[in-house]
Amino acid sequence: MTDIPVLADLNLAWTWPVVGLGLGATLLLVADLFIPRDRKQQTAWLALAILLVSFLLNLAAFPVVDSAFFGMFVVDPFSAFLNLIALTTAFISILLSVDYLQRSGMQRGEFYALILFTTAGVMLMGHANDLVVVFVSLELLSIPLYILAAFRYPDVKSSESGMKYLVLGAFASAFFVFGAALIYGATGSTSLPHIFEVVARGFAAGGAPELLLLVGTGLVLVGLGFKVAVVPFHMWTPDVYEGAPTPVTAFMSVGAKVGGFAALLRILVFALPVLSTGAVEASAWQQVVSLIAAATLILGNVVAIAQQNVKRLLAYSSIAHAGYIMMALAAAGHAGFGEQATRAALVYMLAYMFTNLGAFAVAIAIEKGDGSGSDLEQFVGLGRSRPLLAGIMAFFMLSLTGIPLTAGFIGKWLIFQVTIEAGLVPLAILGVLTSVVSAYYYIGIIVRMFLREGEGDPAAGGTGLVNGAVYLTFAGTLLPGIFPYLMTDLTRVVSTTPVGG
Amino acid sequence: MLQTEAYVMLSMVLFVLGAMGVMLRRNAILVFMSVELMLNAANLALVAFARQWGNSDGHLFVFFVITVAAAEVAVGLALIVAIFRTRRNINIDELNQLQG
Amino acid sequence: MIELNAQTIAFAILSVLVLGGGLGVVTTRNLVHGALWLVLSLLGVAGYFVLLSAPFLAAVQVLVYIGAIAILIVFAVMLTRSMTSLGEVRNRQWWLSAITVILLFLLLAVGIILPVWGRGAPGEVTSLSATVGGAVELGEALVAGDGFVLPFEVASILLTAAMIGAIVVARDEEDEGA
Numbered sequence: 001m002t003d004i005p006v007l008a009d010l011n012l013a014w015t016w017p018v019v020g021l022g023l024g025a026t027l028l029l030v031a032d033l034f035i036p037r038d039r040k041q042q043t044a045w046l047a048l049a050i051l052l053v054s055f056l057l058n059l060a061a062f063p064v065v066d067s068a069f070f071g072m073f074v075v076d077p078f079s080a081f082l083n084l085i086a087l088t089t090a091f092i093s094i095l096l097s098v099d100y101l102q103r104s105g106m107q108r109g110e111f112y113a114l115i116l117f118t119t120a121g122v123m124l125m126g127h128a129n130d131l132v133v134v135f136v137s138l139e140l141l142s143i144p145l146y147i148l149a150a151f152r153y154p155d156v157k158s159s160e161s162g163m164k165y166l167v168l169g170a171f172a173s174a175f176f177v178f179g180a181a182l183i184y185g186a187t188g189s190t191s192l193p194h195i196f197e198v199v200a201r202g203f204a205a206g207g208a209p210e211l212l213l214l215v216g217t218g219l220v221l222v223g224l225g226f227k228v229a230v231v232p233f234h235m236w237t238p239d240v241y242e243g244a245p246t247p248v249t250a251f252m253s254v255g256a257k258v259g260g261f262a263a264l265l266r267i268l269v270f271a272l273p274v275l276s277t278g279a280v281e282a283s284a285w286q287q288v289v290s291l292i293a294a295a296t297l298i299l300g301n302v303v304a305i306a307q308q309n310v311k312r313l314l315a316y317s318s319i320a321h322a323g324y325i326m327m328a329l330a331a332a333g334h335a336g337f338g339e340q341a342t343r344a345a346l347v348y349m350l351a352y353m354f355t356n357l358g359a360f361a362v363a364i365a366i367e368k369g370d371g372s373g374s375d376l377e378q379f380v381g382l383g384r385s386r387p388l389l390a391g392i393m394a395f396f397m398l399s400l401t402g403i404p405l406t407a408g409f410i411g412k413w414l415i416f417q418v419t420i421e422a423g424l425v426p427l428a429i430l431g432v433l434t435s436v437v438s439a440y441y442y443i444g445i446i447v448r449m450f451l452r453e454g455e456g457d458p459a460a461g462g463t464g465l466v467n468g469a470v471y472l473t474f475a476g477t478l479l480p481g482i483f484p485y486l487m488t489d490l491t492r493v494v495s496t497t498p499v500g501g
Numbered sequence: 502m503l504q505t506e507a508y509v510m511l512s513m514v515l516f517v518l519g520a521m522g523v524m525l526r527r528n529a530i531l532v533f534m535s536v537e538l539m540l541n542a543a544n545l546a547l548v549a550f551a552r553q554w555g556n557s558d559g560h561l562f563v564f565f566v567i568t569v570a571a572a573e574v575a576v577g578l579a580l581i582v583a584i585f586r587t588r589r590n591i592n593i594d595e596l597n598q599l600q601g
Numbered sequence: 602m603i604e605l606n607a608q609t610i611a612f613a614i615l616s617v618l619v620l621g622g623g624l625g626v627v628t629t630r631n632l633v634h635g636a637l638w639l640v641l642s643l644l645g646v647a648g649y650f651v652l653l654s655a656p657f658l659a660a661v662q663v664l665v666y667i668g669a670i671a672i673l674i675v676f677a678v679m680l681t682r683s684m685t686s687l688g689e690v691r692n693r694q695w696w697l698s699a700i701t702v703i704l705l706f707l708l709l710a711v712g713i714i715l716p717v718w719g720r721g722a723p724g725e726v727t728s729l730s731a732t733v734g735g736a737v738e739l740g741e742a743l744v745a746g747d748g749f750v751l752p753f754e755v756a757s758i759l760l761t762a763a764m765i766g767a768i769v770v771a772r773d774e775e776d777e778g779a
Binding site: 131135139146147153162170174177184185188191 | 523539540543550561573576579584
């Protein structure tokens, strides 16, 4: 009666980047048992090797469009591009972690396995083609992060950061599930291509969309808004970022956001582009997304000015950057701009990934072993004691501001361009203005490093691996800044047509 | 036969009740219980809609929600124990090592 | 409109259980009582699942939610020994939270009650009780063609990660003698 599926039915061929990573993480847990306690770095090397294999497999899968697991798993350039970001983030975060864990006495093999698990979650968010899969991946992304945030035992700050993240994360998940339930109630399916069809059929028939669907979409937006930390769902960010171990913060600030935006783009742009209240031009969610983007840009950039701790500053900066990506999402709500805006968001996320991880790498280089020393004052005099490190940090700050010749500029340029073309001129102007505001606090760090006298050598944690990560992210920020096609060409094949069913 | 609307309305009330608990209470464990109420409200809506549409997607979603809730609670309990070992209270507001 | 039969009466009783339990959780001053109120509410939801012809989920609800999750919460309460008489019930910004909750309620009320209300027209809901919900159907849906294999696998990885993580967080470093 029931057909028991065989392995061939699952069409696994192109899923290996993710499947292999999950498998690798599980095997790493086993391998870790045989690695002696004083040589846990070996677990890290293994984890890096697993990431590298997954990265290469993913490159091979890049232009493929296919679906697997009975249509629940999409393979397309969109997800492949996000995989590149997720895997690089994990790779750099592990480079940053090895010596950091060693000197703060929390070297544990499980750390690396958990990083791999959460990375698999991020990648699955991009591949998900069903609300159930989005939900389960969201949790696979979140739960290991709760633990990683609390990893610095017995530091209360770290445990509380994990607890706070867990409680708010669970709250957000509840919103997501209730929203998904309403979408299911309105369309009768959890499969994204099916939802797309039902909504498109309803739109073609000329009827207004069901309120149930609108409210459901709104609740999903709230749930994912918590994950990507946009205003007004950002309250947890600074506390959690400050309390978590710095390499974990670095991962969180990129990985969790990339995963959240992957799901937002999949649900809003791929599945619900024609969810409209009668005006044909724009999706019903566009206005809400625009408002969120505007509030996020203003609050993130303005509050960042007052911060005295580099981790809190980068937390608010990451909120602000989520605002720029929301701008792209708002533009994607305009009929015909979905693909261009999605590409802009992808390029922006890649540029943000390199720059932000680089800034965190420098922050780790100057942090002390007990987790203190992340005050902005630590940067004073860095230009004299470590001119190279300070110079690179200055470059990262310029890229976060969006100055030409940096990757950050390319990302912002594309986003402003698509926002203006989609007719959201006020939002684009706000984006430019808040970028100018952001220059104030980013350049404040440069001023501290070069123009003020300091004493001593603050860069205690600048070990070989951390420096390696700094150079890697520097290359990733500089090269696309000079040769933009390095990033934009990769996104050229991205399309927002729903795949399979 | 009771209609879907009755169940969905009830689940909505339960959801808002849970949200109220999360936002108004300070104790981490109570906040956690309120989140469970919200998840149950979502489950109820899912099952009601599953009956409405006559397919099993909703039931399977509930299945996964329950699984995930169990995982979350396990991690939450571990964190609560870890915090309590170093500090003797678990009020959300008083997690003030992190000013907020 | 609403006819008085066994189902309606059961629904009414269960509603009292679920909402009463929920209200108990939200207002209690005693954590142990809160956990008991939660169990009551969860039990009510299991009863709804029976009414909604999903007997297997009702069993899972009782086993996992009440048997495992609620008990874990009770453990948490006892381990932290902060069970009785919470000093302060509300948090500091309670008025802000209250406004948010009221807004949420209004939004949901408009968005859910209006569209769902029209649905219950007779004739539209003919095949209700014939829907799937038994263990066999769910098991098949998990693995059979067009089934939920992927979330099933992801959930198993998730449980592994959560278990490892919970052990890492909760174990006592000093006991290891390392």
